[in-house]
Amino acid sequence: xxxxxxxxxCVLTSRxxxxxxxxxxxxxxxxxxxxxxxxxxxxxxxxxxxxxLYWGGKAETERGLSRKHIIEGLKGSLQRMQLxxxxxxxxxxxxxxxxxxxESCFRGRLIVRxxxxxxxxxxxxxxxxxxxxxxxxxxAYSVARQFNLIPPVCEQAEYHLFQREKVEVQLPELYHxxxxxxxxxxxxxxxxxxxxxxxxxxxxxxxxxxxxxxLKEKIVSExxxxxxxxxxxxxxxxxxxxxxxxxxxxxxxxxxxxxSSVLLGTSNPEQLTENLGAIQVLPKMTSQVVxxxxxxxxxxxxxxxxxxx
Numbered sequence: 083x084x085x086x087x088x089x090x091x092c093v094l095t096s097r098x099x100x101x102x103x104x105x106x107x108x109x110x111x112x113x114x115x116x117x118x119x120x121x122x123x124x125x126x127x128x129x130x131x132x133x134x135l136y137w138g139g140k141a142e143t144e145r146g147l148s149r150k151h152i153i154e155g156l157k158g159s160l161q162r163m164q165l166x167x168x169x170x171x172x173x174x175x176x177x178x179x180x181x182x183x184x185e186s187c188f189r190g191r192l193i194v195r196x197x198x199x200x201x202x203x204x205x206x207x208x209x210x211x212x213x214x215x216x217x218x219x220x221x222a223y224s225v226a227r228q229f230n231l232i233p234p235v236c237e238q239a240e241y242h243l244f245q246r247e248k249v250e251v252q253l254p255e256l257y258h259x260x261x262x263x264x265x266x267x268x269x270x271x272x273x274x275x276x277x278x279x280x281x282x283x284x285x286x287x288x289x290x291x292x293x294x295x296x297l298k299e300k301i302v303s304e305x306x307x308x309x310x311x312x313x314x315x316x317x318x319x320x321x322x323x324x325x326x327x328x329x330x331x332x333x334x335x336x337x338x339x340x341x342s343s344v345l346l347g348t349s350n351p352e353q354l355t356e357n358l359g360a361i362q363v364l365p366k367m368t369s370q371v372v373x374x375x376x377x378x379x380x381x382x383x384x385x386x387x388x389x390x391x
Contacts, residue, residue, distance in 0.1 A: 087336055087341070087342070087343055087344065088107075088111075088112050088114070088336070088343065088344055088346065088358065088360075088361065089112065089114035089115065089116055089130075089132075089265065089343045089344065089345045089346065090103065090104065090107040090112050090114070090115055090116065090345070090346050090348060090354070091115070091116040091267075091345055091346070091347045091348070092104065092348060092349070099349075099350070099351075102351055103348055103350075103351060103354050106351055106354055106355065106358075107354060107358070108129070110355075110358050110361075111361075112358070113128065113129045113130055114129070114130040114131075114132070114343055115129060115130070115131050115132070116132050116133075116134075116345050126165075130169045130170070131163070131165065131168050131169055132168055132169060132170040132171070132172060132210075133156070133159045133163075133168045133170075133171055133172070134171070134172040134173075134174035134212055134238075135147070135151065135152055135155045135156060135159070135171060135172065135173060135174055136173065136174035136175055136177070137174070146177045147173050147176075147177035147193050147196075148177075148192070148196075149192055149195070149196040149199075152173075152193070152196040152197065152200065153196060153199065153200060156168075156171055156200050156205050156206065157205070160205060166204070167204055167205055167206060167207065168205070168206050168207075169206070169207045169208065170206065170207065170208045170209065170210050170235070170236070171197070171200065171205075171206040171208075171209050171210075172209070172210045172211065172212045172238055173193060173197070173209070173210070173211050173212065173214070173234075174212045174213065174238075175212060175213040175214070176211075176213070176214050176215070176218050177193070190221050190222055190225045191225050191229060191231075193222065194222055194225045194226050194229070194231045194232070194233070195229070195231055197209040197231075197232065197234075198226075198231040198232040201232055208232075208235045208236075209232065209234055209235070210234045210235055210236040210237060210238065210265070211234050211236075211237045211238070212237065212238035212239075213238070213239070213240075214237060215252075216248075216252040216253070216255070216256055219234060219237055219256060219262055220256065220259075220260070222234055223260045223262070233260070234262060235261070235262065235263060236262055236263040236264065236265050236342060237253060237256075237262055237263075237264055237265070238265045238266070238267055238345070239253060239264055239265075239266055239267070240266070240267055240268050241264075241266035241267070241268070241269065241335055241338075241341065241344075242268055242269050242270065242271045242275060242331065242335065243271070243275060243312075243316070243331055243334060243375075243379055244271055244274075244275075244309055244379070244381065245268075245271070246381060246382070246383050247383045249264055249266055249338065249340065249341065250338070250340070250382075250383050250385065251383050251384070251385045253340060254340045254385070257340060263342040264340055264341050264342055265341075265342055265343045265344075265345060266335060266341050266343070266344050266345065267344075267345040267347070268345075268347070269331055269332045269335045269344050269345075269346065270328055270331055270332070270357075272288065272294075272297055273287065273288050273289070273297075274297075274300070274301060274306070274309065275313060275327065275328065275331045276327070276328050277313065277317065277326075277327045277328070279301050279310065280310055280313070280314070283298055283301065283302070289301055312378055312379060313327065315378045316330065316331075316375065316378055319371065319374055319375065319378075323363060323366045323371070325359065325360075325362075325363045325366075326356060326359070328356060328357055328360075329356065329357065329359045329360045329363050330360075330363060331360075332344060332346070332357055332360035332363075333360040333361075333363035333364045333366070333367050334367065334372070334375060336360060336361075336364050336367075337364060337367040337372065346358075
C-alpha cells in the first residue's frame with residue numbers, strides 16, 4: 083500500500099544517510115519525496131519527487147522567481163538529482179522583486195508563463211506554490227486562466243498544533259473554488275512539539291545552533307513556555323493512545339481531510355521510523371480525541387464551513 087498522505091524530506095544528512103532514510107520510507111509505503119537528491123527502490127514511475135525553487139546562489143540571477151532562474155534553477159536541480167523530470171516544482175515563497183494587478187499582474191504572468199514553459203518542456207509534470215497567501219495563489223490561477231497557461235495545483239503550507247488558520251480556513255476555500263490542494267510541512271513545529279525542549283535547550287538540538295537563534299528565542303519566550311505546558315497535557319492523550327507525542331502530532335495533521343500530504347523532515351532513521359508510526363495512530367483519532375486536543379490547545383480557528391474530519 084502506498085501512503086501518498088505522508089511525504090519525506092531528508093535534511094542535514096549525508097548522501098548515505100539520505101539513501102537509508104528514503105529506503106525506510108519507501109519500504110513503509112511512502113512514495114512522495116520532497117527535494118530529493120537520490121531515491122531508493124522501485125521504478126521512477128512508482129514514486130513522486132518534488133523540488134522547490136527560489137534560493138539558488140549568491141548572484142541576483144541565481145535566486146527569486148525570474149524566468150531565467152526558474153528555468154536554469156530547475157535544470158540544475160534535475161542535473162544534481164540525475165533525473166529527467168520532477169513531478170511537482172514549487173515556487174518556494176512569493177517573489178517581491180518580480181512585482182500580480184497593474185505592475186504586479188505582469189510579475190504574475192512571468193512566473194506562471196515560466197512554470198508553464200518548464201512543464202511543456204517535460205521538466206516537470208505540475209507546479210505549485212509554497213508560503214504563498216491565498217490571494218497570491220488566486221492571482222496566479224486567474225493569470226493562468228486569462229492567458230491560457232497552467233495554474234498551480236497545490237500549496238505547501240506550515241501546519242501543526244500551533245499553526246492552523248491557513249490550512250484549516252483559507253486553503254479549503256481555495257480548494258473548493260479552484261481545486262488547489264494542500265501539502266503541509268513542519269508537523270512538529272521545527273522540533274518544538276517533539277518534547278525535547280520540555281526542560282530547556284539540549285546542547286545538540288537544532289535550537290542550540292547559531293543559525294537557529296530565532297527558534298531558541300521562540301522556545302524560551304512566554305508563548306513558548308505556554309506551548310510546552312500544553313504539550314505536557316497533550317502527552318497524557320498520547321499515553322492513553324499508546325503512542326508518542328510526535329506520533330500524535332503527525333496523526334493530528336493527517337486526520338484533516340483537506341491535507342493531501344504531510345511532509346516529514348527527518349535526519350536519522352530512528353526519527354523517521356517513529357514518525358511513520360503516526361499512520362497506526364490515525365484510526366484512533368476519533369472526534370472525541372480531536373475535541374480533547376482542541377480543548378487543550380484553545381486555538382481552533384473559526385470557519386463558516388468546517389472542512390475538517
